[in-house]
Amino acid sequence: MDKWKRYTGEEILYNALDENGVVSNEPMLEDAVKLGISTSSNGECILLKFYWTDGFGWYFKDGKITFILHECKVGDSVVGRTMRGYKTCLKKALLQDIGYYFKIKNYQYTKFSKKLKDLAEEFGYTDINKFIIDHFGMFLITTPKFVCHATMTEDIKRLINTLEDSISKATSSPSEYWGDKTSNMKQIMLDFDADDLPFEMMPDRVDLADTGEILNSILKEEINGIDD
Numbered sequence: 001m002d003k004w005k006r007y008t009g010e011e012i013l014y015n016a017l018d019e020n021g022v023v024s025n026e027p028m029l030e031d032a033v034k035l036g037i038s039t040s041s042n043g044e045c046i047l048l049k050f051y052w053t054d055g056f057g058w059y060f061k062d063g064k065i066t067f068i069l070h071e072c073k074v075g076d077s078v079v080g081r082t083m084r085g086y087k088t089c090l091k092k093a094l095l096q097d098i099g100y101y102f103k104i105k106n107y108q109y110t111k112f113s114k115k116l117k118d119l120a121e122e123f124g125y126t127d128i129n130k131f132i133i134d135h136f137g138m139f140l141i142t143t144p145k146f147v148c149h150a151t152m153t154e155d156i157k158r159l160i161n162t163l164e165d166s167i168s169k170a171t172s173s174p175s176e177y178w179g180d181k182t183s184n185m186k187q188i189m190l191d192f193d194a195d196d197l198p199f200e201m202m203p204d205r206v207d208l209a210d211t212g213e214i215l216n217s218i219l220k221e222e223i224n225g226i227d228d
């Protein structure tokens with residue numbers, strides 16, 4: 001399916017509303033995004049709950065595959081109320097997502113589904129972790145205020161490489177990296193220029209059909225992973 005169905009930010013937020021009509025619950029927003037991704041892609045792209053992530057999944061089409069990690073943030077105190085606050089939230093979420101990326105790369109997360117094992121074998125891999133890292137394509141960050149698609153551009157690859165040493169030495173979990181005073185991870189993220197990251201405001205500027213366009217571009221250009 002080259003072109004995904006239209007699925008708006010308004011639909012995502014509607015499916016994440018609590019009993020008071022407010023998006024206040026992170027798992028509900030996670031589930032709303034997973035539903036939207038599955039519906040928009042006609043089931044060709046899936047996000048699943050995986051260890052402590054807010055979603056891990058893949059898009060498989062025409063013999064090509066790319067992997068996704070999803071991080072979701074909810075609440076004004078976390079997401080912010082201004083563009084400056086949104087950008088800080090984005091950096092926090094991206095750091096956390098990169099932490100999960102290294103959990104996979106460093107073989108700390110190793111329990112995978114049979115479906116993923118079978119896919120790895122189709123691509124000639126017996127090492128599922130390496131399969132994921134070699135074909136990793138996107139950090140997806142969603143909040144009630146904005147959505148960001150951070151693909152494996154040269155800037156993101158450099159950021160990952162810069163963080164690798166600090167993350168390998170971290171004793172805290174990825175959700176605690178931002179506040180880890182024994183590490184320079186927060187400063188690395190503060191120094192990172194996020195202005196060039198695709199950043200769409202919710203709900204009016206968000207359509208998951210655009211997510212499909214980005215993922216199709218990744219498959220077409222094969223800009224997955226980090227070169228060794």
